[in-house]
Amino acid sequence: MDLLETLKNRILVADGAMGTLLYAYGADTCYESFNLTHPEDIHAIHRAYIEAGASVIQTNTYSANYIKLAQYVLEEKVKDINKAAVRIAKEAANRDTFILGTVGGIRGQRKTEATLAEIKRTFREQIFHLLNEGVDALLLETYFDAEELYTVVDIAKKEADVPVIAQFSLIEPGVLQNGTPVRDAFKELENRGADVTGLNCRLGPHHMIQAFEEIPIPKRAFLSAYPNASLLDYEEGRFTFTNNADYFKTCAEKLVEQGVRLIGGCCGTTPAHVKAIAEGVQGLLPVTEKTVRPPKIEIAAAPAQHEPPLHEIVKKRRSVIVELDTPKTLNTARFFEGAKALQASGIDALTMADNSLASPRISNTAIASILKEKHGIRPLVHITCRDRNLIGLQSHLMGLAALGIDQVLAITGDPTKIGDFPGATSVYDLSSMELIAMIKQFNDGISHSGKSLHRKTNFSVAAAFNPNVRNLDKTVGRLERKIRYGADYFITQPVFSTEKIEQIHEATKHLDAPIYLGIMPLTSYRNAVFLHNEVPGIKLTDEILAAMEKTNGDPAKAREESLAISRTLIDAALGYFNGIYLITPLERYELTVECTRYIHEKTAVQGAGIV
Known part of the structure; x- marks a missing residue:
């Protein structure tokens, strides 16, 4: 038989x-x-x-x-x-x-x-x-x-x-x-x-x-x-x-x-x-001929052309993006004040986390839309896998595309247990790599289900890079996988060591995808100790901790020392990377404005051949 x-x-x-x-x-x-x-x-x-x-x-x-x-x-x-x-x-x-x-x-x-x-x-x-x-x-x-x-x-x-x-x-x-x-x-x-x-x-x-x-x-x-x-x-x-x-x-x-x-x-x-x-x-015989219905051809229209994506900009020149988290309350005055000051300092994009540390903030998409439409500031929106299931993620991406927001960072997201609502559910229908692949499929005009979106999106997709680990080679292996999934460039966690910056360059110089190196000004010795001991993915050197300890109790000296540390790190980073990612600490946008100005001054001096 x-x-x-x-x-x-x-x-x-x-x-x-x-x-x-x-x-x-x-x-x-x-x-x-x-x-x-x-x-x-x-x-x-x-x-x-x-x-x-x-x-x-x-x-x-x-x-x-x-x-x-x-x-x-x-x-x-x-x-x-x-x-x-x-x-x-x-x-x-x-x-x-x-x-x-x-x-x-x-x-x-x-x-x-x-x-x-x-x-x-x-x-x-x-x-x-x-x-x-x-x-x-x-x-x-x-x-x-x-x-x-x-x-x-x-x-x-x-x-x-x-x-x-x-x-x-x-x-x-x-x-x-x-x-x-x-x-x-x-x-x-x-x-x-x-x-x-x-x-x-x-x-x-x-x-x-x-x-x-x-x-x-x-x-x-x-x-x-x-x-x-x-x-x-x-x-x-x-x-x-x-x-x-x-x-x-x-x-x-x-x-x-x-x-x-x-x-x-x-x-x-x-x-x-x-x-x-x-x-x-019962009683039916196999069919050997049939009339085939022609498939419905749905060609996705090309996306509208906007300014060059960040991953192309940073390949050609120095580029600065700054993170400024959206407020935890409905008082947005200081946020927009900071956003406008950063715009005036010459940033290429303002990036906003997606409820960082699993604590609720005003929707970064809503704020991004206001920044883009009312203030002419280019937003870079973080998207976590934590808060939305597959349905919500697809809907969210379509919403961003409809708003003309095309710069995104795809990340897994901090687990809810560390945030304000530890009893909330972490979704994680997708990993960050799967989210990257899903976004790039949108760029082909295809939804996650395979159905035509009738229009291609033009998302430039950043991926996260935490270099503050013992085994940097293993982490770089993950970056290589993220590139295979479609990542266009990387944004790192803040780095607090010139030696680490050199290590990152050596470990990643073979990658085609550019890197924005993260630098975060400190606000005080207390802030430094907290970051070093309690925030995942951040480690400070003994030298920096000691330097900040000497400023303990003196806000003016703490600010001066913080900017001096940031300038030293920026100098080291600019020797290897075109992209700098400044993280604004605790709404202290004055610090990232100063750092942005310093980067542009340094670039202008180097461009003029002045040593």
């Missing part, structure tokens, strides 16, 4: 969700471990789907890989769990039942911290055990990331002598998350040797049928579809799906019309849904 030979002449009905029927055990349970602890439950579910009309079932191994099992401290059970899964499926199967060894995607809708090399090793291990137990085919399902699925197909075709079914998951019908049309992605899968290409999860039948309307019948491979039951609902603390099993009967017929030959169900589907699919396809 051969799966591909059967698909040449028949529509095959596959099973539905496994996790949906096990949901009663809890959402945070490792269902794959049930192969060892509750084999009778897995066997019963397989039998229920077979009796409902499924001739194709999949092993309970979606997350049975090293990386995902490690979340439950079960990574050493990869072999046992996969072996048991195939055994249970075989015991439940009829003579004419095909058993698919399921290998689920790892990256999901956001890229995992696992490297591609780690993912490759993980897949090879799982695939080896599934093949060793004698599955009829491999089912690669729920892959949002094209690179990952292409990689796994390559591994599967090299290691397996059984058919390979490769299925993408879409957020938007018709396109992958990176904006690639599904029809093009299917061609690539077929070129790499996939025997069946398809879609599963995320979309219900309506949108999945809509997606297949744009997909031609493959020349060699077959098509598969495993739609969700419906959109998720939330009732009394539980996620639920619409009870719509009968609806799947007509939907199955429409999928057959679109050339699909293998039809099952994903999240929310039950034996009742599979029974409806079986009734819907």
Whole structure:
């Protein structure tokens, strides 16, 4: 009995969700471990789907890989769990039942911290055990990331002598998350040797049928579809799906019309849904020709041209940006007074943190808009991953683009536990690297879901760089990764050592992305001690602490010493870097104004050749 030979002449009905029927055990349970602890439950579910009309079932191994099992401290059970899964499926199967060894995607809708090399090793291990137990085919399902699925197909075709079914998951019908049309992605899968290409999860039948309307019948491979039951609902603390099993009967017929030959169900589907699919396809023959609906071509318009981005400015000349945090109250007089003074001193942009140290301040976007429109000051807005989920981040970016604010710093953000509201929730749907990639995808006119934005954005994206660490090489490795994700330039934490400035230059001189070196004037000895001992990412030298200690209790001497320290650091920084990032301490903008003027004076003297 051969799966591909059967698909040449028949529509095959596959099973539905496994996790949906096990949901009663809890959402945070490792269902794959049930192969060892509750084999009778897995066997019963397989039998229920077979009796409902499924001739194709999949092993309970979606997350049975090293990386995902490690979340439950079960990574050493990869072999046992996969072996048991195939055994249970075989015991439940009829003579004419095909058993698919399921290998689920790892990256999901956001890229995992696992490297591609780690993912490759993980897949090879799982695939080896599934093949060793004698599955009829491999089912690669729920892959949002094209690179990952292409990689796994390559591994599967090299290691397996059984058919390979490769299925993408879409957020938007018709396109992958990176904006690639599904029809093009299917061609690539077929070129790499996939025997069946398809879609599963995320979309219900309506949108999945809509997606297949744009997909031609493959020349060699077959098509598969495993739609969700419906959109998720939330009732009394539980996620639920619409009870719509009968609806799947007509939907199955429409999928057959679109050339699909293998039809099952994903999240929310039950034996009742599979029974409806079986009734819907009964007597139907595979379709070999269809009218393909032309895809809707949405070309994103080019962004409006504004002044050069900061990362281009700093490559050509000295550039100064200054951080001035927005107020913690609604009294904005001193903030705007400082902003105008800094503008007059000749800064290239005013940068504002996004609720720094997890303490609420006036929205930096609102203040940025006022600075830009009323005062002609270029804003550089920090965006943290802490305060907004994926929906909020996308909405926020679209709002910035609509306001014409195109300079941003993408950062993870201080955890809420250190701020004014330690009981608040830190979101962290994305890492700072993933946020950078998302912003650069906006620059291509594509949303995080893959859908066209109808206009490209022109964000210049800065990334954070903390050089105040023991292992600078490791940190530079993170900078290299951030560049690969799309970072245009870097802004450092404040540095308080000329030796450290030289070390930073030596460690980063191979990077293409420019660096704005952070310098922060001190306000007093007390301020210096606090920064050194309590603020993450900041360390002062013993010499600076000693110098500030001598000014203790004398504000005028403290100011004089602070500016002297800042000038020394600026002199060292300008020997290596074109960009200086001045951090205004405690609304004391007079200090950063003085530093800005000093930088321009120093630049003018050097430009005139005066020593």
